[in-house]
Amino acid sequence: MTGELNPRFSFETLVVGAGNRLAVTAARTVAESPGTAYNPLFIYGPTGLGKTHLLMAIGQRARELASQLSVEYVTLDEFVEAYHAAVAAGQSDALRSRFDRVDVLLVDDVHFLTHRREMQAELLRIVGQLQSAGKQIVLTSDCPPSEIENLDERLLSRFDGGLVVDIGAPDLETRIAILNRRSEEREATFAEGVLDAVANIEVPNVRELLGLLNRLVAYQAVSEKPLTPWGAKELLEGEEQAAAPREAVQPESPPAPDEFADFLSDVEHTVTEQVEAWRTHLEEAIKRWASEGFSTARLGALLEEEAPVAVGGILRQFERDVERLRGSQVAMVRLDKERSQDAVFFDPDRVEEADELVQTTLEEVGPPPGPSAAWTFDSFVPGKGNEVATNGARGALERPGSRYNPLVIVGSTGVGKTHLLHAIGHELAAAPDAVVACLSAQQLLDELVEAIDGDKMDRWRVRYRRVTAFLLDDAHILAGKERTQEEVFHLFNDLFSSARQLVFAMLQPPKEVEGLDDRLKSRLQSGLVVSISGPDRDLRREIIEMRLAEQFGEADAELVDYLAARPAESVRAVLGLIQRVVSAAESQDARPSAAIARDVIEGVVPARQRTSTDVRTSGVLASPVTGVRSHEKVVWSWPDPVERVIEELG
DSSP, rough: OOOOOOOOOOSSSSOTTTTTTHHHHHHHHHHHSTTTTTEEEEEETTSSSSSSHHOOOOOOOOOOOOOOOEEEEEEEEHHHHHHHHHHHTTTTHHHHHHTTTTTEEOOOOOOOTTOOOOHHHHHHHHHHHHHHTTEEEEEESSSSGSSHHHHOOOHHHHTTTSSSEEEOOOOHHHHHHHHHHHHHHHTOOOTTTHHHHHSSSOOSSSSHHHHHHHHHHHHHHHHSSOOOOHHHHHHHHOOOOOOOOOSSSOOOOOOOOOHHHHHHHHHHHHHTTHHHHHHHHHHHHHHHHHHTTOOHHHHHTTTSSOOOOHHHHHHHHHHHHHHHHHHHHHHHHHHHHGGGGGGGGGGGGHHHHHHHHOOOHHHHHHHHHOOOOOOOGGOOOOGGGHHHHHHHHHHHHSSTTTTSSSSEEETTSSHHHHHHHHHHHHHHHTTOOOOOOEHHHHHHHHHHHHHHHHTTHHHHHHHTOOOSSSEESSGGTTTTTTHHHHHHHHHHHHHHHHTOOEEEEEEOGGOOTTTTOHHHHHHHHEEEEEEEEOHOOOOOOOHHHHHHHHHHHHHHHHHHHHHHHHSSSSHHHHHHHHHHHHHHHHTSSSSHHHHHHHHHSSSOOOHHHHHHHOOSSSSEEEETTTTTEEEETOOOOOOOOGGGOOOOOO
């Protein structure tokens, strides 16, 4: 259940400025002297300003100074999920016992406590227990405690009894320092004044500031000349204005061994000398495990032995089997709560059987949709309009999950976003043990609705949280879908924190999509946002040559020139033109040519192609049913394939 501390989030990598100086000072204090000052420490501020970074920095510094400290980092969402799983498995006491032994507890996103009275009561108990024991608690939230709706007054009092401090947006100097630091880390160099110019662009948080830097790095990588300060500012601001309308689920870590482990060591030393002591300790072990519902037949058989036996190793193996069962049961709770109560999860002699049941159930969940075989990099034609997007995709593939994560591809319908998204998916899927989810937002929404209706949300979450990469097409469709956005938000956090690649395709930059949650906007803008424009003449020519060569072995030069000269707003429109000409040629039993293309596209249809049903008038036809209809609005018949418009989806 407990999240890992990201080594990149330390005090050394944190840029301190006026907006976060007080919070950083307080954080250093509690990290260096846990439980002695500012307990609890409550840090709040808008999304994307570094609260999670600061929280993890506290945990890492505390461990550096005192390696024996038990430090736990957990998001509220993870805590809620683990609590429900423990309750379902009848292991609430074990979960509480684990938190009671923590020296430094770090809780992220506590604003999600809203309307969760049961979770508030549990957190109140944990905070009270740790405070009484002199242990440190640090919490973060998007808003101050007083603004968390329906927060228990007792919990509010606990928070206010410590130190409540906010993080503000970075000032200009801090933004410049952040850009300089991150550029050095990326080994990216810019002309003097470039980063100063970028820092002057107004963004609401650090995540989006780093998103600007990502775009700058990507553009400079494909630029023939170094960017100037004016050029960088113009590039980033102009781009915004011109933008178009783990691996298989692993059982959660078992609770850490308690005093019983020390007891086992003592037993091993005395067992051969004191028969009665041996029996007493064995009986205590049997009593303990039986009280927790586990079968102790294996241990009970030892009591039949008249001579003492060295039970230390036997008891340690028994404990390992129990912990393995617990891990399997927690995994099963996520998949199927009813099956998690099967007797197999309470019998240490059936460990392998329990593992097999989890694996079988996992297979029933099924893999997520993967990338389409129709769209690969081999068939993706690069050009000026998609150069930066293509370069960004290649960069993300060089270091999946770390270089450009998330990667957001923006562009109007039909320009090739979907093709590039699936091409990236194919490359990621080639890695060993890769599980790549590549689907449209509408597919995701449909699956979610089905899971809700079938009460299978646990399986739905497992289906996607086990992936090594998540690629979502038409992400703008999420706008206004609150439940879906909530699930995608938590999925994003889970995958991002474990450095798994995220790619999104959408019509507009995230911050311009009305109805999209601010938290999602912030996270999407923090990555690399690249745009794809309509194909220029050179790109149209390459697409036409490639498609005709695939179908006919070679492309007619005159036909290529003619079609490439035709205006087309999207790749889809270019493919539509090609298909119209090919269909016309097939109807004439001829090879595609420029002459046939002119006939089709310019509307000059040879008389031999017309049928007796063709009627050429001024454009208005009399309808026996509704009066008057226009050729521009109504198609009476398509007697010839030449007059059909067939487009590929993409």
